[in-house]
Amino acid sequence: MEILELQIKDIRSKHIGEQVKIKGRASNIGTQYPVYTRVAYQCLRCGHTTYVEQNSFKLEEPLAGCEEETCGKKGPFKLILKDSTIIDVQNIIILEEVTVPVREGIVKSIKGFLMRDAVGLALEDETYHFTGNLSTIDAGKGKLEYVLYIYKVENVQKEAPAPSSEPTSISKKNKIRTMKDCIKKISDNSGINKAPLDEVYKIVEEEGIDRNTAEELIKKMKQRGDLFATDQLHIRIIP
Ligand SMILES: [Zn+2]
Incomplete structure (x- = not known):
């Protein structure tokens, strides 16, 4: 899949779902936390295990109930840790690189999630190329905001220092x-x-x-x- 190199200010809705590479400064890097990507739910009525892919960071139980044909109960379910898939995630804010004085007075930023092996790769205030899937999350009050699910963090080659x-x-x-x-x-x-x-x-x-x-x-x-x-x-x- 092709990777789009974008500046934060140029991100548009048509880019949602694309692989995007953004150059920016790492900020507000949080503590890593575990996230379930696939959860094994054991039905406490029949013992059958139903797997649920987790698409948000909230735990979702089997929506249609137990997948065992003759059961189909809506629970209760027990989460089976050893059969579930967990990844590490770290929150980050990427600030747009400002090379000229900011006219708008606000530095553009995008929320990001450092996923899996990308956890721990970014240091506060350093500039990187962040590559990931551009998506949206609920920003509350019926609004969405752009987020980047980052799987690759690359150091930016330092530019030659200004003549002095x-x-x-x-x-x-x-x-x-x-x-x-x-x-x-x-x-x-x-x-x-x-x-x-x-x-x-x-x-x-x-x-x-x-x-x-x-x-x-x-x-x-x-x-x-x-x-x-x-x-x-x-x-x-x-x-
Ligand atoms: Zn069941």
Whole structure:
């Protein structure tokens, strides 16, 4: 079945019953609780067991009574735990990801149920892709609301951080390391334990450091005591 990727604000009634993937922030994560999906009811009059699929989170007894042909009594029934199917469920509210200031003033949200293995996968305030069946539940006063029965929770790849001074200094650090490595390699291969500057410029350029940057970095590395000039044309790394 195809999975629809939707934003919470775009959910419509035509999507009910569809597999839906929603990106959002986990909020109001509740404590897990058991839910019966199929209950074995033993008739206390004839002993026959009638199985009832549970479609809501409320326990429903056999609507048409005991399924034993000659019995058909409306109970009483005894729930047989070992023959019933129980799953774990956890309530959650998914908040729409807000990347631009919210104009409406309200962040859209949808109620969700983390089902079975999806229980415990979401952490408060983290953003995930939630995949599940879109359905409705009674919201009281004759109203329905959308809910997502979630069976899959995936981490969202963190987007690259916005440019700031931090990445620059990190990349500068990396460049200095590259410079050091190159200069050391050239020195080691030179047989004179020093690196000819023109060769350094040539090699580091292949590593993506242009001449101007390389000159600047060498100047800085001299100040830091990383290297020194043995003469006008050669440098040496200070071990
Ligand atoms: Zn019966």
